[in-house]
Structure formats: C-alpha cells, structure tokens
Amino acid sequence: EAGVAQSPRYKIIEKRQSVAFWCNPISGHATLYWYQQILGQGPKLLIQFQNNGVVDDSQLPKDRFSAERLKGVDSTLKIQPAKLEDSAVYLCASSLGVAAGDNEQFFGPGTRLTVL
C-alpha cells in the first residue's frame, strides 16, 4: 500500500513570495489533515478535510494561507505572501475516516519550508 505522498520535499523562498504544497493521501482515505511543525514543537493542525469539505480550519491563518481538496483526493496548501515565521515543516496526514477504529493518521514525509 502506497503511503501519503508530499511534494516538494524542500522549498526555499524569500519573504513575500508565494508557495504551494501538494499532498496525495492513501487511496480510500476520506480524511486529510495539514499540520505545521515549527522546529522544536509538536505538529499544529492547520486544516482538516472530510472528503472535499472542511471540518476544521480554526487555526489556519486565512489572511495568507489557503487550502483545497478538489474531488476529495489530492490537496494543496498555499501560502501567499510568506513570512519569516512560516518557516516550518508542513505535514500532510490522512485517515480512513473519523469513526473509532478509522482514526489512525498516516503521515507523509513533510515539506520543509525555509523563508529567507
């Protein structure tokens, strides 16, 4: 079974530039999560999708971050414009669903973003 795929693995940009990350979850997984992991901290949930609908985006800085999951499969996370404090690893995870027994999250390798 293929795992969660993310690209790119690394990205370096200058502040005020735009950047986009891509995630392909495990086939059949209805729930998709985007996390931000700043160095030395635990992952912080940015947005959660159930199929192509948003379940929770309360911690997404909506003035600069946006995410979509068209057709309920792949997802993209965009930052526009980037700030220095956005430097972090962006993790994508997926799970079968939200019911008990389906809630194990499988993580991708992450995208390490450096904003100069």
Place this chain on the structure above:
Amino acid sequence: AQTVTQSQPEMSVQEAETVTLSCTYDTSENNYYLFWYKQPPSRQMILVIRQEAYKQQNATENRFSVNFQKAAKSFSLKISDSQLGDTAMYFCAFMRPNTGNQFYFGTGTSLTVIP
C-alpha cells in the same frame, strides 16, 4: 481547549534498558483517544500505540506499553528492551472524536538510545 504537556524535552537510555516518557493532558471530555507517535530523524511520523479513554486496560504493542491514569490525566509510554532504532522524537497526542477527530500534539521528547 485541550492541552498536551510533555515535560521531558530530552531523554537517553542505554540499549536494552527500559525508559518511560511522560505525558499529561487537560480536557473536560470523557470520551477521547490518546496516542504516541514516533518521528525518527528525517523520517516520517508513525503511530506507536493508541489508547481509548473508555478502556481500563493499558494498551500494549510488543516492547511498547502505556500507563494510562484517567483521573490523573496522565499517559506515559514505557519502552522495554530499548533498541538503537528507537532513537527518535516521541509525540504524545490527544484526539476528541466529537469534533471530527481534531488532534492536539505535545511538544515532543527527544529520545536517544545509547549503545
């Protein structure tokens, strides 16, 4: 709001010995799940063990076991017979199913297994 606290930023253990990582959490929920995730250096995060709050019995997965104290809101991870491959960041996480499986992670404990 839910909070997860890991008070040990770094720990080390001799190979083959036993180590316990601490985690406490704060919630007013009665139904929830707790997890330990492992993040090896430059590798993906993987699930180590999961505990359902309504189950009294502590979860066990081979060399990994938990001590779940619901009243004390404590969820520690014990690693027995530590191996070099156990070297990683370990994150404790809390999930409340009533809100669509929203996860809250602790700040992590960096474990080093010494040969």
